[in-house]
Amino acid sequence: MKRLSTTQLKPGMVTAEDVYTYTNQLLIPKGTVLGDKAITKLEFYSIINLKVEDEFDKDYLSKPAFYEDKSYAERVKASPEFLEFKKRFDEEVPKFQNMLDNLAVNKLQLSLDNLLDFTLNLISSPNGYISVFDMLHNMRQYDDLTYVHSINVALMCNVFARWLKMSEDESKLATLCGLLHDIGKVAVPEDIIKKPGKLTESEYTIVKKHTFEGYNALKKHNAPEHILNSALMHHERCDGTGYPFGIKDNKIDTYAKMVAIVDVYDAMTSARVYRGPMCPFKVIDIFESEGIQKYDTRFIMTFLENIVNTYMLNRVKLNDGRIGDVVFVNRSSLARPTIKCNNEFIDLSAEPGLYIEAII
Ligand SMILES: [Fe+2]
Ligand SMILES: [Fe+2]
Structure with missing residues (x-):
């Protein structure tokens, strides 16, 4: 192990310690094989020096193209962290389905500790280089509207709570609120849940009841207040446009x-059958245009800013075919950062006709 200045780093070297930014965010974990992109990231965050292993990564030296040629989604999918996550996820989903079904009809006693262990065990390294969000984005093979969705929401609530700087206990509670929020859907007939087209008025009335159903099922288990309220109120909106109240x-x-x-x-x-996972910038654009006043201002800003920050310095493709790197986040227009294409800076917030089509 040796300490080198960032200017001495070469692709293929392996980090021997976790590297943090000056605001204490994990930038690159220990054991990461450095590529050009990771080294640029270290320079960008003004990291002066770091410890690296004495040995180079042999795979990297023999086929460096492996790391740089793949698309973003392919790189995520090829990482050991993702493969491990996917394996556990596939194993655990049926067990969770069973638990939720039995909880909903009061056949199983509610154990918050067990549920929490189950959820957090899915993430092997919660501070990993690949974010939980990226991993979930690349695991969209399930045609399931309640069980997988509940696990996804739980894992994302866990990360979100940390972005909001909530305490350890609060983060755990947020995770459980996410995990159990749709438990009332177990009572909604499957043909309505899975109906591909638009719901009729009466079907929609039934769907909306899942909030009360969830609240009542959890109340029987004496679940804590925030968990009850999350089941009851997760479709409410800050501007009063939500349901049930x-x-x-x-x-x-x-x-x-x-x-x-x-x-x-x-x-x-x-x-969706007609597309793969939607580009996160597109999702942020929808949030911004559909009205962020529907959500708590601090929460929505923290959530969207952190998602955008995940993609800082990532290579993106614009709708006119040009390729560049995200170099500056515009806080007033998060879906439209500034992109560096060759030597030109394109401020997407000032270019209404241009947008990010994909992360590559
Ligand atoms: Fe819901
Ligand atoms: Fe939901």
């Missing part, structure tokens, strides 16, 4: 407000 901002439970954001994000990025 149409209540506004300060009447809505804090945790239900968090779940509401993650719930919509997961629904928008979930699998």
Whole structure:
């Protein structure tokens, strides 16, 4: 192991320690094989020096193209972290389905500790280089609207709570609120849940009842208040346009407000037969144009800013075919950062005809 200045780094070297930014965000974890992109990232965040292993990564030296030629999605899918995550996820989903079904009909006693262990065990390294969001984006093969969605929302609530700098206990509670928010859907007939077209008025009335059903099922288990309220209020909106009550901002439970954001994000990025996972910048654009006043201002800003920051310095393709790197986030227009293409800076917030089509 040796300490080198960032200017001495070469592709193929392996980090021997976790590297943090000056604001204490994990930038690159220990054991990462450095490529050009990772080295640029270290320079960008003004990291002066770091410890690297004495040995180069042999795979990298023999086939360096492996790391640089693949698309972003391919790189995520090829990572050991993702493969491990996917394996556990596939194993655990049927067990969770069983648990949720039995909880809903009161055949199983509610154990919050067990549920939490189950959820957090899915993430092998919660501070990993590949974000939970990226991993979930690349796992969209399930045609399932309740069980997988609940796990996704739980994992994303866990990360979201950390972005909001909530305490350890609060983060755990947020995770459980996400996991159990749709438990009332177990009572909704499957043909309505899976109906591909638009719901009729009466079908929609039945769907909306899942909020009460969930609340009642959890109440029987004496679940904590925030968990009850998340099931009841996650479809409420701060501007009063939600259901079941149409209540506004300060009447809505804090945790239900968090779940509401993650719930919509997961629904928008979930699998559709006609497309793969939606580009996160497109999702952010929809949030911004559909009205972020529907959500708690601090929560929605923190959520969207952190998603955009994940893609800082990533290579993107614009709708006119040009390729460049995300170099500056515009806080007033998060879906439209500034892109560096060759030596030109394109401020997408000032170019209404241009947008990011894909992360590559
Ligand atoms: Fe719901
Ligand atoms: Fe949901």
